[in-house]
Amino acid sequence: MAANPMTQFNVYRIGPEVKVGAFDISFTNASLFMIISSVAILLIFSLGSKKNSLLPNKIQLLAELSYTFVSKMISDTAGSKAKPYFAFIFSLFMFVLFCNMFGMIPYTFTVTSHIIVTFVLAAFIFIGVTVIGFMKHGFGYLKLFVPSGVPAVLLPLIVVIEIISYLSRPVSLSVRLFANMMAGHTMMKVFGGFVISLGIVGGWLPLSFSVALTGLEILVAFLQAYVFAILTCIYLNDALNLHH
Amino acid sequence: MPKDQFKTRLEIAKKRISKKNQENKNDNPSSIGAAFKLSTELVAAVAVGTIIGFIFDKTFGTTPWFILIFFFVGVVAGITNVIRSAKNMQK
Numbered sequence: 001m002a003a004n005p006m007t008q009f010n011v012y013r014i015g016p017e018v019k020v021g022a023f024d025i026s027f028t029n030a031s032l033f034m035i036i037s038s039v040a041i042l043l044i045f046s047l048g049s050k051k052n053s054l055l056p057n058k059i060q061l062l063a064e065l066s067y068t069f070v071s072k073m074i075s076d077t078a079g080s081k082a083k084p085y086f087a088f089i090f091s092l093f094m095f096v097l098f099c100n101m102f103g104m105i106p107y108t109f110t111v112t113s114h115i116i117v118t119f120v121l122a123a124f125i126f127i128g129v130t131v132i133g134f135m136k137h138g139f140g141y142l143k144l145f146v147p148s149g150v151p152a153v154l155l156p157l158i159v160v161i162e163i164i165s166y167l168s169r170p171v172s173l174s175v176r177l178f179a180n181m182m183a184g185h186t187m188m189k190v191f192g193g194f195v196i197s198l199g200i201v202g203g204w205l206p207l208s209f210s211v212a213l214t215g216l217e218i219l220v221a222f223l224q225a226y227v228f229a230i231l232t233c234i235y236l237n238d239a240l241n242l243h244h
Numbered sequence: 245m246p247k248d249q250f251k252t253r254l255e256i257a258k259k260r261i262s263k264k265n266q267e268n269k270n271d272n273p274s275s276i277g278a279a280f281k282l283s284t285e286l287v288a289a290v291a292v293g294t295i296i297g298f299i300f301d302k303t304f305g306t307t308p309w310f311i312l313i314f315f316f317v318g319v320v321a322g323i324t325n326v327i328r329s330a331k332n333m334q335k
Binding site for chain 1 (some may be wrong): 281283284285287288289291292293296314317318320321322324325332
């Protein structure tokens with residue numbers, strides 16, 4: 001019986017131990033669930049785009065709905081210039097969404113509840129957006145750190161503040177997703193523990209809380225994937241259309 | 245006439261969608277997303293500022309000073325972040 005609410009986040013090895021130099025790259029439950037969500041995405045979209053009928057069946061509807069959803073999100077926030085990056089943002093959104101949603105099934109592992117996973121995603125977005133910004137604007141991209149209409153005396157301070165605010169983007173992006181997923185899953189486990197310890201007499205109240213929390217967590221799982229993708233769009237917009 | 249029938253059905257469906265869109269304007273997911281965004285924005289800038297100060301202190305051996313300065317600069321950066329995203333929301 002796993003009484004500790006944090007044991008659900010344990011990463012353990014599946015299969016043999018593989019080491020490259022000092023790094024342990026063995027196959028873990030985290031890698032298993034990343035693969036499961038990637039395969040599920042691939043399956044849905046290959047099935048959904050197999051026969052393009054005018055009246056879509058359920059899987060095709062799902063694929064088309066998510067396509068239009070992400071496409072609309074990109075054009076609303078980042079404009080038409082961001083269209084070439086659709087594939088990246090779409091796969092990012094789907095991956096985070098599926099990882100979050102697979103975590104909602106009991107006895108599964110939530111990949112996005114580990115800060116290293118979300119931070120790597122956010123760091124790649126950050127580096128990518130910075131590279132795109134420099135490619136599009138050259139050194140003019142550095143103007144992002146120098147807002148117009150600031151007195152020269154305050155400029156050094158403002159530039160430092162702007163740089164910190166720029167560097168805080170990947171941190172806030174990754175911490176938001178990780179903290180929401182971890183807090184939600186811990187809370188669900190704690191309420192589940194209350195049900196067991198209060199037994200048949202008093203366990204009904206935490207049980208009803210648990211049911212409500214599950215609904216909330218499904219909302220949060222979707223919402224955090226959405227926020228993750230939309231913030232990527234916003235950062236991309238900053239890099240593509242430089243304005244201050 | 246199946247074609248006419250389809251047209252009227254399409255009209256009705258279109259009307260329903262536009263009505264629904266007007267109703268849901270205020271609780272679309274992006275406003276909830278924006279609310280989630282604000283909270284971490286502040287904390288992240290403070291954390292990044294403090295980490296930068298810590299690194300500077302480690303390399304230059306000026307232990308309390310850079311961490312103190314950059315902590316407050318981080319707070320300012322966090323507040324500007326929050327104000328900026330709040331302004332974006334109002335657009």
